Amino acid sequence: MKRYRREDDNSYALGITLTFELLKYAPDRAKRVYIHSKMQDGESLEKLKALCKSLNVPMEYGDKPFNILSQKENCFCIGEFEKFSRPLSKDGSxxxxxxxxxxxxxxxxxxxxxxxxxxxxxxxxxxxxxxxxxxxxxxxxxxxxxxxxxxxxxxxxxxxxxxxxxxxxxxxxxxxxxxxxxxxxxxxxxxxxxxxxxxxxxxxxxxxxxxxxxxxxxxxxxxxxxxxxxxxxxxxxx
Amino acid sequence: MKRYRREDDNSYALGITLTFELLKYAPDRAKRVYIHSKMQDGESLEKLKALCKSLNVPMEYGDKPFNILSQKENCFCIGEFEKFSRPLSKDGSxxxxxxxxxxxxxxxxxxxxxxxxxxxxxxxxxxxxxxxxxxxxxxxxxxxxxxxxxxxxxxxxxxxxxxxxxxxxxxxxxxxxxxxxxxxxxxxxxxxxxxxxxxxxxxxxxxxxxxxxxxxxxxxxxxxxxxxxxxxxxxxxx
Structure with a gap:
C-alpha cells in the first residue's frame, strides 16, 4: 500500500460515514474496507460487516493503511474503491x-x-x-x-x-x-x-x-x- | 514572540493582501508590520512602506515571526493588530x-x-x-x-x-x-x-x-x- 496518487486506479473514502455512502451509492465500485484496531464494536460496525458481506466486499483489519492514507486521528474506517465515470444525462441540468x-x-x-x-x-x-x-x-x-x-x-x-x-x-x-x-x-x-x-x-x-x-x-x-x-x-x- | 493564543490582546493578518486590508479598514488597530527577507522589492512593498509611514505603524524586518506565526511558504508579510469590538448597528441587518x-x-x-x-x-x-x-x-x-x-x-x-x-x-x-x-x-x-x-x-x-x-x-x-x-x-x- 502506498500514498494515493492521481494516476492510481483506486481511491479512498476516509471515515465510516463516507464508507457507508460508497457502499450505498457505488457498491459495484467498492473494492475493500479497512478497519483500524481502535474501531469500536457496536451497531455501526455490525451494520458495516453485514453490508460488506452482502455486497461481497472484503474487510481487512490492521492499522497500516491508516498511517499511510489518513492524517485524521479519528479515522478508523477506510473504503477503497475503483474510480469510475458515469456519462451525464442529456436532458438533465x-x-x-x-x-x-x-x-x-x-x-x-x-x-x-x-x-x-x-x-x-x-x-x-x-x-x-x-x-x-x-x-x-x-x-x-x-x-x-x-x-x-x-x-x-x-x-x-x-x-x-x-x-x-x-x-x-x-x-x-x-x-x-x-x-x-x-x-x-x-x-x-x-x-x-x-x-x-x-x-x-x-x-x-x-x-x-x-x-x-x-x-x-x-x-x-x-x-x-x-x-x-x-x-x-x-x-x-x- | 510566541504562537498566537486566543487570550492574547493582539492577532495577525497573514500575507500582504490581508495586511493592506488591515491598514485600510482598521488602521487605528494596526500595531506593527513584519517583513520577511524573501519579500520582493517592488510596487507593493513601496506602497506598504508609504502607508505604514503615513499611519505611523512601525515595520520590522526579519524571518523569525514567520517561523512562529505562518505555516504557508509564500507568506512574506504579517500585520499585527490589536483586537477590537465594534457595537452593532441598531437599525442595520x-x-x-x-x-x-x-x-x-x-x-x-x-x-x-x-x-x-x-x-x-x-x-x-x-x-x-x-x-x-x-x-x-x-x-x-x-x-x-x-x-x-x-x-x-x-x-x-x-x-x-x-x-x-x-x-x-x-x-x-x-x-x-x-x-x-x-x-x-x-x-x-x-x-x-x-x-x-x-x-x-x-x-x-x-x-x-x-x-x-x-x-x-x-x-x-x-x-x-x-x-x-x-x-x-x-x-x-x-
Whole structure:
C-alpha cells in the first residue's frame, strides 16, 4: 500500500460515514474496507460487516493503511474503491467546472449540487482530481451519487451536451442572478478560483453576474456555485 | 514572540493582501508590520512602506515571526493588530452565529456578509475565536470592516438588539427560503456546524428552512448562510 496518487486506479473514502455512502451509492465500485484496531464494536460496525458481506466486499483489519492514507486521528474506517465515470444525462441540468484547482472546493460544490438536485457534473481539464480523497471527503459522499464526466476542453463538452441553456458565471455577465429566470435543462458554468472564466465565454449562452458590494473582490467559488444552484432550482424547492 | 493564543490582546493578518486590508479598514488597530527577507522589492512593498509611514505603524524586518506565526511558504508579510469590538448597528441587518465552531467557516461567512452588504455580525458564545489568524485569513479581510460583537447568550443579544425581524435557520423551520419575503432590519440566525440551532429557537421569530433533496443530510454552514444572505438581500442587488 502506498500514498494515493492521481494516476492510481483506486481511491479512498476516509471515515465510516463516507464508507457507508460508497457502499450505498457505488457498491459495484467498492473494492475493500479497512478497519483500524481502535474501531469500536457496536451497531455501526455490525451494520458495516453485514453490508460488506452482502455486497461481497472484503474487510481487512490492521492499522497500516491508516498511517499511510489518513492524517485524521479519528479515522478508523477506510473504503477503497475503483474510480469510475458515469456519462451525464442529456436532458438533465448540469454544473460545469472549468479548470477548478482546489479539491475541497470541488467536493463542496458536489455536495451542494446533490443537495439542489443537479446530479450531473462536467469537469473541464486541466482540473483538480475529482477522486482525490480530499475531494471525496469534502463532497460528504456526493461524489458517489453524481454523474461525473471530464472533458479535455469546453468545446468537447459543448459538442456532446451543448444543446441546452448555457449560463457562464462571470464578473462581466450581462444578467444579474437576482433577475434571471433560468430555463431547463441548464448548465451552470464556473471558472477557476483565481482567474474565473476566460473572455471566450462572453460568446456562450447567457452570462450571469452575482452582484455584490465593493467591500469584497469576489465570492468564494463554492459559495458562488451554491448560490447559483439555489437560485436556478428555487422553483423545485418551494 | 510566541504562537498566537486566543487570550492574547493582539492577532495577525497573514500575507500582504490581508495586511493592506488591515491598514485600510482598521488602521487605528494596526500595531506593527513584519517583513520577511524573501519579500520582493517592488510596487507593493513601496506602497506598504508609504502607508505604514503615513499611519505611523512601525515595520520590522526579519524571518523569525514567520517561523512562529505562518505555516504557508509564500507568506512574506504579517500585520499585527490589536483586537477590537465594534457595537452593532441598531437599525442595520445582522448575521447571528450561535456557537460556531470552525474558524474557516466563520471567516467565509464574514466574507459573504460583507459581500451582500450585511456589515454587522453577532457571535453567541461558546464560539470559535473571531480573531484567530485562520478566521482572519478565511474572511479575506472582511473581519476588518464588519462590526462584530460577542454575547454570552442569545438572550443577551436579544435584550440589546432584539427589536427587529428574527429569522432562525432550522431544519424545523416553517417557511421555506424560496417563498420568504424578508423584512428589514433582519437578523439571520445560524446554529453550530454539527448540531444546528437548539429547539428553543422554534419560539423565536420566523423559522426558515432551506429545502434541499434527500441526497444530502445538510448544506455546509457557510454555504447555507451565504444562500440566506443572497436571498435576503436580493432586492438590493438587482
Amino acid at each position: 448540469h454544473v460545469v467546472l472549468h479548470n477548478p484547482s482546489n479539491a475541497g472546493n470541488m467536493g463542496t460544490i458536489m455536495r451542494s449540487a446533490a443537495g439542489f438536485g443537479v446530479t450531473d457534473l462536467a469537469i473541464i481539464k486541466p482540473a483538480v482530481d475529482e477522486f482525490d480523497p480530499k475531494t471525496v471527503r469534502a463532497s460528504m459522499g456526493a461524489v458517489f451519487h453524481l454523474n461525473i464526466q471530464t472533458f479535455d476542453s469546453f468545446e468537447d463538452y459543448s459538442r456532446e451536451y451543448g444543446d441546452r441553456n448555457l449560463y457562464p458565471f462571470m464578473l462581466k455577465g450581462r444578467e444579474t442572478l437576482s433577475n434571471l429566470k433560468f430555463k431547463k435543462p441548464f448548465s451552470l458554468i464556473f471558472g477557476n478560483e483565481a482567474t474565473g472564466l476566460p473572455d471566450s465565454f462572453l460568446n456562450v449562452g447567457t452570462g450571469v453576474l452575482i452582484s455584490h458590494s465593493d467591500r469584497i473582490d469576489s465570492l468564494n467559488l463554492p459559495i458562488a456555485a451554491s448560490i447559483a444552484l439555489f437560485a436556478a432550482t428555487a422553483d423545485d424547492f418551494r | 445582522h448575521v447571528v452565529l450561535h456557537n460556531p465552531s470552525n474558524a474557516g467557516n466563520m471567516g467565509t461567512i464574514m466574507r459573504s456578509a460583507a459581500g451582500f452588504g450585511v456589515t454587522d455580525l453577532a457571535i453567541i458564545k461558546p464560539a470559535v475565536d473571531e480573531f484567530d489568524p485562520k478566521t482572519v485569513r478565511a474572511s479575506m479581510g472582511a473581519v476588518f470592516h464588519l462590526n462584530i460583537q460577542t454575547f454570552d447568550s442569545f438572550e443577551d443579544y436579544s435584550r440589546e438588539y432584539g427589536d427587529r425581524n428574527l429569522y432562525p435557520f432550522m431544519l424545523k423551520g416553517r417557511e421555506t427560503l424560496s417563498n420568504l419575503k424578508f423584512k428589514k432590519p433582519f437578523s439571520l440566525i445560524f446554529g453550530n456546524e454539527a448540531t444546528g440551532l437548539p429547539d428553543s429557537f422554534l419560539n423565536v421569530g420566523t423559522g426558515v428552512l432551506i429545502s434541499h433533496s434527500d441526497r444530502i443530510d445538510s448544506l455546509n454552514l457557510p454555504i447555507a448562510a451565504s444562500i440566506a444572505l443572497f436571498a435576503a438581500t436580493a432586492d438590493d442587488f438587482r
